[in-house]
Amino acid sequence: xxxxxxxxxxxxxxxxxxxxxxxxxxxxxxxxxxxxxxxxxxxxxxxxxxxxxxxxxxxxxxxxxxxxxxxxxx
Numbered sequence: 805x806x807x808x809x810x811x812x813x814x815x816x817x818x819x820x821x822x823x824x825x826x827x828x829x830x831x832x833x834x835x836x837x838x839x840x841x842x843x844x845x846x847x848x849x850x851x852x853x854x855x856x857x858x859x860x861x862x863x864x865x866x867x868x869x870x871x872x873x874x875x876x877x878x
Contacts, residue, residue, distance in 0.1 A: 808863075825851060 832840075832847035843850065849861065 829847070829851045832844055832850065837844045850858070852858070853861070
């Protein structure tokens with residue numbers, strides 16, 4: 805639910821900005837390798853496509869991760 809809420813906030817913010825994801829894109833391109841190596845390795849995919857394609861891709865990633873997670877041990 806948090807992810808979907810963040811998407812809604814991003815889409816609303818886009819209405820008033822020329823390049824609303826530019827700062828995030830620049831952060832990944834300018835040295836996120838050391839701090840966020842996994843996300844940095846996917847930065848081209850994170851910012852590729854249309855907003856609708858990014859939302860669909862992101863939800864697929866989240867749901868695939870949830871489905872693949874092991875249940876906690878009792």
